[in-house]
Structure formats: C-alpha cells, structure tokens
Amino acid sequence: MQSLPRLLKRPKLLSYTWRVKFHTSCLSQQDVLMGTVDKWGGVTVDLGSADCGLEGTYTHTSLRELDAFAGMLRNSLKQWKMEGKKAVWLKVPILQSRFVPVAASQGFQFHHADKDYSMLTAWLPAGSCKIPHFASHQVGVAGCVLREDTKEVLVVQDRNRETSHMWKLPGGLSDPGEYFGETAVREVFEETGIQSEFQSILTIRQLHNYPGAFGKSDLYIVCRLRALGHVIDHCTEEIIGCKWMDVSELATSQSTSLISTHVARLVLYGFREGFDKVDIGMKELPAVFRNMTYKLYHRQIPDS
Known part of the structure; x- marks a missing residue:
C-alpha cells in the first residue's frame, strides 16, 4: 500500500505532465x-x-x-x-x-x-503604412422609372424618413455583388410592385461624411428604368405613398428633394432632345481575370 505522502504528490506530477503536453500541442512543429x-x-x-x-x-x-x-x-x-x-x-x-x-x-x-x-x-517595414484602407463608400441606387407614353415618373413617400411628406425616387442600398441596374430594378419592385428594366445611368452624387454610412462617404446613383407595368402595389411597411407623377410637376415641385428636381430636368431634356444626350450607357466586357466580366459605363459613341 502506498504511503499518504506519495498519494499527495501524484496529482502534482499529473498536473505538470498535462502542462507539458499542452505546450507541445499548442505549438506546431515549426x-x-x-x-x-x-x-x-x-x-x-x-x-x-x-x-x-x-x-x-x-x-x-x-x-x-x-x-x-x-x-x-x-x-x-x-x-x-x-x-x-x-x-x-x-x-x-x-x-x-x-x-x-x-x-x-x-x-x-x-x-x-x-x-x-x-x-x-x-x-512590417519602416516608414508609413501602405496597406489600402477598407471600403470608403456605401452605394445607394435610385430608379427613375418612366412611362414614355404619358411622360410620367414613379415617385414614393418614404415612411422611415423625417421628410416622409416629400416625393422621391424609389431606391436603396446596393447588395454585395449587385450591379447598379440590378439594385435599381430590385428596389423599385420591392417598394412599389412595379417591374422595370435598366436603360442607363442619369447622374451620380458623391457625399462625404454621410450620416447613415457610419462615417464613410456615399455614392448615390440614379438609373433610368423603363416601366414594364403600370399597376402600383407599394410596400406599406416602407412606403406611405406611391404614384405616377408628371415629370414637369416633379421638376417644379416644392415637395421634393433638390436632386429629384435636377433628375426631372434631365428627363425633360431627354424627352425633348433624345436620351442619347443625357444617358450614361453600359457595355459588358470581358475582364482580365479568368471567367469574369465587368460593366463599363460611358456616353454613347459611334462604333468604329
């Protein structure tokens, strides 16, 4: 039979052995x-x-x-x-x-x-850090949905804004991996129930220190969309009002934002002179990376 002192010493020995095993397992061989x-x-x-x-x-x-x-x-x-x-x-x-x-x-x-x-x-090197910053902007996209037969534009009143009484273009933030036109079409349908298709970019706004972007900058891209239907079925959780408004009324309305007024003026100019004068069009081209493409946006030029 083992003596009491030996029994008391054994847990210490086991504890020491466990500690050594831990250090060898925690560190890889290198x-x-x-x-x-x-x-x-x-x-x-x-x-x-x-x-x-x-x-x-x-x-x-x-x-x-x-x-x-x-x-x-x-x-x-x-x-x-x-x-x-x-x-x-x-x-x-x-x-x-x-x-x-x-x-x-x-x-x-x-x-x-x-x-x-x-x-x-x-x-690691001495001197200033050359690691690029993370994303500096969030991207918001609005859809300027037009009825070319009546020269009307789709507008909404946003429930979640302090300026909920103002008429604005439907839109929201772009999801990861989503092109501008895809965001515009999706947001318009989610907010108004109107199906549409992308035609062009009308304008881009850049704003720094945007309050809703966690201290980052904001890009707001307005896309021209063609309406594929006219019957409104708006989302009541986000939108308190939705209607087709004459573009001339939006261009002079006091119940809208300044950017919506400018977009309406662009649309009026497009109706009058042709949208080739205002559109920023898109072409899809192959990227230098394998099996990838990108979208290039620019004014229309004659094919060479």
Whole structure:
C-alpha cells in the first residue's frame, strides 16, 4: 500500500505532465503561424483554418493558450521580417476573438470586420503604412422609372424618413455583388410592385461624411428604368405613398428633394432632345481575370 505522502504528490506530477503536453500541442512543429503569400509581399493567416499552425478550435481559450499564441505570433513576425514580407493580414473568426488583444499588443490594428470574422493588419517595414484602407463608400441606387407614353415618373413617400411628406425616387442600398441596374430594378419592385428594366445611368452624387454610412462617404446613383407595368402595389411597411407623377410637376415641385428636381430636368431634356444626350450607357466586357466580366459605363459613341 502506498504511503499518504506519495498519494499527495501524484496529482502534482499529473498536473505538470498535462502542462507539458499542452505546450507541445499548442505549438506546431515549426513554432510559427502558416499563411498564404500574395504577389504584393503580404502574408494572410486565417486562424480558423486547420493549416494555420494552431491546434484545436480555441473557442474557449485559456490564459496558457493565449500565451502560446503570443509566442507563435512573435516568432512569426520575426521570421516574416527576415524574409522581407511587408503586410500581415490576420483573419480572426468571431469565436476566437480572444486572440485580438494579443495581436493588438504586437502592433496589429483593425482593418475591417464582417458577420463572422475580423481582419487585423500589421505593416512590417519602416516608414508609413501602405496597406489600402477598407471600403470608403456605401452605394445607394435610385430608379427613375418612366412611362414614355404619358411622360410620367414613379415617385414614393418614404415612411422611415423625417421628410416622409416629400416625393422621391424609389431606391436603396446596393447588395454585395449587385450591379447598379440590378439594385435599381430590385428596389423599385420591392417598394412599389412595379417591374422595370435598366436603360442607363442619369447622374451620380458623391457625399462625404454621410450620416447613415457610419462615417464613410456615399455614392448615390440614379438609373433610368423603363416601366414594364403600370399597376402600383407599394410596400406599406416602407412606403406611405406611391404614384405616377408628371415629370414637369416633379421638376417644379416644392415637395421634393433638390436632386429629384435636377433628375426631372434631365428627363425633360431627354424627352425633348433624345436620351442619347443625357444617358450614361453600359457595355459588358470581358475582364482580365479568368471567367469574369465587368460593366463599363460611358456616353454613347459611334462604333468604329
């Protein structure tokens, strides 16, 4: 039978053994984080990837694990500097957010965040940081839907604005991966029930420090759309009024915004002189990237 002193010593021995095993499992064999290198000399490390060098999920991180990660990050930064790397992009999944203070203590800063991760960056060379800023603008798109037979334009009164009594063009923010014309057609249908098709861009407004853009700038793009139907079925949650209004009335109305007045004047000029005089048209062209295209917007020119 073992003596009491020996039994009391055993948990300490087991605890020490567990601690050693933890440190060897927490650090990969190379003791550095693994990432992908881009053509600009930057390194991207995704802490949610099984290939980054960390072991385990780290959804409930202990102080020992944070200390181990801090050591790996220090070693990695030292190696990347020796290799002449410039920018480091550290993608931190939301369930691993405990790593953010550790990275911040070693010079990392927030670059942007999405629904389930934050992206941190560090600039390694001496001198000013050359990492580009994240998106500087939000994009809003309005649809100027015209009935060319009656020279009327579709207008709405927005329920969610302080100026809800004013008549305006239907529209909203562009979704990721959505072209301007697609946004205009979608927003018009969601707000008014009117189907339409894209014709051109009429005008673009740029505004800095836009109150609704979280301190960023705002692009507001007005598209000319052709109505495919005339029966209004507006969304009562967003819109308190919707109607077809004579373009001449919109151009002189006191119950509208200044930009709507200018758009109406553009439309009147288009009706009178031809929309080729005001339209910013669109062509779809192949991009330099494989299997991709882009849309190019410009005034109409004769085909060569």
